[in-house]
Amino acid sequence: MKGKELRRSRSVLPIGTVMKLTNLTARQIRYYEEQELVMPERNEGNRRLYSLNDIDRLLEVKDYLDDGINMAGIKEIYRERQAKLEAKRSDESKPLSDNELRKILQDEFMNLGGLQTPEQRSLHTHNPLI
DNA sequence: ATTCTAACA
DNA sequence: TGTTAGGA
Numbered sequence: 001m002k003g004k005e006l007r008r009s010r011s012v013l014p015i016g017t018v019m020k021l022t023n024l025t026a027r028q029i030r031y032y033e034e035q036e037l038v039m040p041e042r043n044e045g046n047r048r049l050y051s052l053n054d055i056d057r058l059l060e061v062k063d064y065l066d067d068g069i070n071m072a073g074i075k076e077i078y079r080e081r082q083a084k085l086e087a088k089r090s091d092e093s094k095p096l097s098d099n100e101l102r103k104i105l106q107d108e109f110m111n112l113g114g115l116q117t118p119e120q121r122s123l124h125t126h127n128p129l130i
Numbered sequence: 131a132t133t134c135t136a137a138c139a
Numbered sequence: 140t141g142t143t144a145g146g147a
Binding site for chain 1: 132133134135
């Protein structure tokens, strides 16, 4: 259950492939890196190399943006996601780590509405979630 | 052919 | 965000 994560975190994809896989422009992909939403590695020639996890993160960022959440809001989401994860790591390091993770992600969705702009919020009056 | 940084009619 | 110049 460990070699799988290693493969997903192995950076090998050039930005051109990431563009096709995420439908994002190179400009957007580089900008999100500037915002520290993804931190791809670089090869000998200073070319960016992305991992499958980076792809997932990029797609997630795109979804949040589509839902009207701004850069600050997205950063806040990841900031809290990491904070709660660390908290569970210090105390009962192993025990209910799995169920706890579910609750953490659940709480995350509960707070999304507060991070959206008033405009976007009014567009989703029928779907509280998302 | 691809990607990189910097900059803006 | 788009686009473009000038390099690697």
